[in-house]
Amino acid sequence: MDTQLYFEDVTEGMRLPSLEKTPSNTLLFLYSSITWNPQRIHFDKDFTQGEGYRDIVVHGPLRGAFLSQLLTRWIGEQGRLKKLSYANRDIAYVNERLVCTGTVTKKWVEAGAGHVACDIWVENAEAARLTLGSATVLLPLKSDPDPTRTA
Amino acid sequence: MAESLITDEIRAWIGRQAPPWTIEVTALDVKRFAVATDDANPLYTDAECAQHSRHGGLIAPPLFYMAPLTDPVPEDELRPDGLPYEGRFPIPPTPLPRLMDGGTDIEFFVPIRVGDTLTARSTIVDIYQKEGRSGPLIFVVRETTYTNQKDEVVVIEKGSSILR
Numbered sequence: 302m303d304t305q306l307y308f309e310d311v312t313e314g315m316r317l318p319s320l321e322k323t324p325s326n327t328l329l330f331l332y333s334s335i336t337w338n339p340q341r342i343h344f345d346k347d348f349t350q351g352e353g354y355r356d357i358v359v360h361g362p363l364r365g366a367f368l369s370q371l372l373t374r375w376i377g378e379q380g381r382l383k384k385l386s387y388a389n390r391d392i393a394y395v396n397e398r399l400v401c402t403g404t405v406t407k408k409w410v411e412a413g414a415g416h417v418a419c420d421i422w423v424e425n426a427e428a429a430r431l432t433l434g435s436a437t438v439l440l441p442l443k444s445d446p447d448p449t450r451t452a
Numbered sequence: 453m454a455e456s457l458i459t460d461e462i463r464a465w466i467g468r469q470a471p472p473w474t475i476e477v478t479a480l481d482v483k484r485f486a487v488a489t490d491d492a493n494p495l496y497t498d499a500e501c502a503q504h505s506r507h508g509g510l511i512a513p514p515l516f517y518m519a520p521l522t523d524p525v526p527e528d529e530l531r532p533d534g535l536p537y538e539g540r541f542p543i544p545p546t547p548l549p550r551l552m553d554g555g556t557d558i559e560f561f562v563p564i565r566v567g568d569t570l571t572a573r574s575t576i577v578d579i580y581q582k583e584g585r586s587g588p589l590i591f592v593v594r595e596t597t598y599t600n601q602k603d604e605v606v607v608i609e610k611g612s613s614i615l616r
Contacts, residue, residue, distance in 0.1 A: 322490060331488035335481065336521040341534040352533075361553050362518050366489040369514045373493060378505055381560075382514050388555030 305377045308415025308440040311408055317419060319402040320371040324359050326395050332363050359393040364423050364432045371401040371421060372436055379441045383416075387434030393425065400424050403436070415440040457547060457588055458581055465544040465592075470574040473540065475520050475598075477568040482512045485519050510566035514558075517570060517598050517607050541574060546590050546615050554591055554612030561605045569601045577610075590615040 324332075326344075333343050341348040342358045349357055365387050372382050393399060403421030410416065417440055423432035479499075486496040494501040495511050502510040525536045543551065564570065574596040582589045591612050598607040 324490075328488065328490060331484070335484045335488045335519055337519075337524055338522050339527075339530055339534040339536075345534075348533075362515065362521070362556075363489065365518075365556060366491070366513065366515045370489065370491050370493075373514065378495070384557070384559050385514070386555065386557040389553060 305379050306375060306440060307443045308408065308410070308417070309443050311405055311415075311417050311440065313405050313408060315405045317371060317375050317403040317405070317421070319400050320367065320374060321398065321400050322367050323396060323398045324363065324393075326357060329357060329359065329363070329395055332360055336360070336362070354392065355394055357395040359395065359397070359399075361389040361432075364389060364393060364399070365434075367399065367401045367423065368421050368432065368434055368436075371403065372419070372438055376438045376440060381439040382436065383439055384437040385434065386436070387421070387432055389432050391429065391431045393423070393431050398426050399431070403434075406435075410442070413442075413445065415442050456581055457590060458579060462544045462546060462579060462590075465542075465576050466579055468542065468576045470540055470542060470594075472571055472573045473520065473523070475517060475570040475572065477512055477516070477564055477566055477570065479510060479566045481519060482510065482516060482566055485516050486513055489513060489515075507563060507565070512564040512566065512568075514560055514564075514607075516564050517572070517609075541594055541611075541613070542576075543592055543613060543615070544579065548588070548590055548615040550616050552614040552616065554614040556612075557610040559608045561607065562600070564600075564606055568606075570598045570606060571600075572596055572598050584616060587616065 329343050343360055346357055368387055369385055401423050403419045405419050407418040417438050419436050421434045421436055422430045424430050483497045491513055495505055496513055499510055531537055574594050577595045578593040580591050591614055593612050596609045600606050
């Protein structure tokens with residue numbers, strides 16, 4: 302397990318450690334399967350191009366899952382994801398290198414727990430932001446002997 | 453302001469509820485979801501590691517509740533694009549033909565644990581119109597609450613669909 306991130310480690314404006322994903326056709330197939338999603342733009346290239354898309358389309362909620370992963374990886378086991386919002390602004394295509402990242406916008410202590418708000422996004426190789434979002438996470442305080450407060 | 457496309461009939465859809473659905477959270481499905489989202493966090497798949505975590509057992513990724521996104525229906529009940537004619541989230545009939553995802557706001561309360569049975573209840577909470585660059589847009593906002601077998605609220609998701 303990674304070293305735990307604490308509220309005191311975070312500063313407003315700091316960048317989140319990026320998470321890179323290049324979803325393959327196989328990964329999209331697996332995601333369609335587990336979500337029981339028969340929509341053809343996620344597996345049928347001929348159909349998808351007939352609909353006017355360049356290639357197979359990455360599922361919107363999969364990009365949401367990547368963003369949730371960006372956060373859970375960063376906040377570690379003692380951190381807690383409290384809120385996640387995202388909206389897909391543009392299409393992501395299969396085999397496209399996607400970078401999930403974000404910045405800390407605000408931090409505060411409430412009810413004894415460290416709260417951190419972030420802007421998060423998914424960008425492609427051209428640095429176009431395909432998905433925009435925001436999140437609030439709870440982090441343990443170094444000064445607090447009771448780590449269950451973020452539970 | 454252009455004329456409103458939201459008739460009384462469409463407005464009457466506010467408050468409409470989808471039939472509730474349940475999600476059995478099995479270790480196998482959680483592992484499948486973790487693999488399908490390329491998530492190597494051992495709390496989702498390594499029982500031994502999860503046992504010694506503060507959760508005391510396997511949990512699911514936060515967005516696991518999205519796994520049974522589509523109700524399995526026979527192939528002849530699918531549209532040409534592969535989607536079911538009737539999704540989990542009913543959309544009122546409007547003069548606007550195209551449906552887009554308008555974003556998702558999620559609040560997490562307690563973790564989803566392997567062994568949970570989640571019940572999802574979804575209600576249309578708002579319908580409104582905006583003027584887009586290419587014409588009118590109708591937003592349909594639904595709120596879905598997922599509770600576990602202890603009646604604890606696990607997740608509340610607010611999702612918008614945009615008709616254009």
